[in-house]
Amino acid sequence: MVDGERFYEALLQGSVDEVERLTQDAIDAGETFESILNDGLMAAMDRIGVKFKNEEIYIPEVLRAARAMRAGVAIIKPLLPSSTGSSMGKVVIGTVKGDLHDIGKNLVVMMLESGGFKVFDLGVDVSIEKFIEAVQTHQAQVVGLSALLTTTIMEMKHTLEAIEEAGIRKQVKVIIGGAPVTEKFAKEIGADGYAPNAALAVDVARDLLSEDN
Ligand code: B1M
Numbered sequence: 001m002v003d004g005e006r007f008y009e010a011l012l013q014g015s016v017d018e019v020e021r022l023t024q025d026a027i028d029a030g031e032t033f034e035s036i037l038n039d040g041l042m043a044a045m046d047r048i049g050v051k052f053k054n055e056e057i058y059i060p061e062v063l064r065a066a067r068a069m070r071a072g073v074a075i076i077k078p079l080l081p082s083s084t085g086s087s088m089g090k091v092v093i094g095t096v097k098g099d100l101h102d103i104g105k106n107l108v109v110m111m112l113e114s115g116g117f118k119v120f121d122l123g124v125d126v127s128i129e130k131f132i133e134a135v136q137t138h139q140a141q142v143v144g145l146s147a148l149l150t151t152t153i154m155e156m157k158h159t160l161e162a163i164e165e166a167g168i169r170k171q172v173k174v175i176i177g178g179a180p181v182t183e184k185f186a187k188e189i190g191a192d193g194y195a196p197n198a199a200l201a202v203d204v205a206r207d208l209l210s211e212d213n
Pocket of ligand 1: 046049056066093100108149194195199201
């Protein structure tokens with residue numbers, strides 16, 4: 001079993017070395033990608049979020065925790081099967097304008113790549129214009145929008161509207177996700193798909209593209 005408490009302590013300390021060591025130990029003990037991610041790193045980050053909300057810790061500590069989490073994710077990444085077959089399709093993805101959270105989005109990128117998609121990651125704080133330009137340049141079949149703030153999820157709606165106005169709505173499937181996003185919200189704004197986590201984002205993308213063929 002992954003020792004969630006130790007991952008939490010290491011993230012709270014922002015200790016890259018300790019997170020790397022715990023992650024490697026868990027791999028050596030035969031733990032799976034999913035258990036290290038879900039029971040170790042993500043469970044720890046959820047607890048960091050609670051402390052942050054309660055103002056027991058502040059942005060510098062959260063940033064250090066995020067850096068340590070990224071180090072752990074980098075170590076488990078090779079556990080994901082790497083895709084070898086033909087490309088499943090092209091995805092343009094980013095965190096919407098005004099939002100700097102990228103840990104979840106980066107996991108979605110990792111899973112999509114492992115699932116055989118060619119991913120163009122636009123990063124964080126991505127403007128609507130940049131999304132549209134990237135879809136056109138790369139001829140993407142899927143756009144992925146991530147948002148972690150209740151104040152930025154409406155950017156998803158605005159991005160969808162702009163995709164419609166640009167005349168490319170029929171060309172792309174839009175998938176949205178992030179902690180405050182729900183299936184209901186996705187339906188309300190007219191997104192094609194919603195995924196509550198990174199692994200399901202791959203299934204949703206696959207299903208949407210296979211509906212088209
Ligand atoms: Co911010 N933050 N943060 N933060 N932060 C939250 C989101 C918050 C819930 C914390 C809290 O109060 N409990 C809160 C939002 C409250 C709200 O909106 N109602 C919050 C706040 C308020 C803020 C600031 C406003 C704080 C301030 O300045 N006063 C500020 C905003 C900055 C900005 O974006 N403009 C801010 C800043 C930051 C840091 C920069 C310090 C840092 C981000 C570092 C980084 O990402 N590089 C940070 C962090 C780390 C968090 C918490 C603690 C952790 C987020 C995270 O990485 N989770 C977070 C609390 C929490 O979520 N518990 C919090 C782990 C990650 C794996 O999960 O991103 O949900 P998640 O991704 C999941 C799914 O959601 C899904 O798959 C992922 C994995 O399975 N998913 C998708 C995500 N995107 C998807 C896309 C898809 C499909 C699925 O399809 C395309």
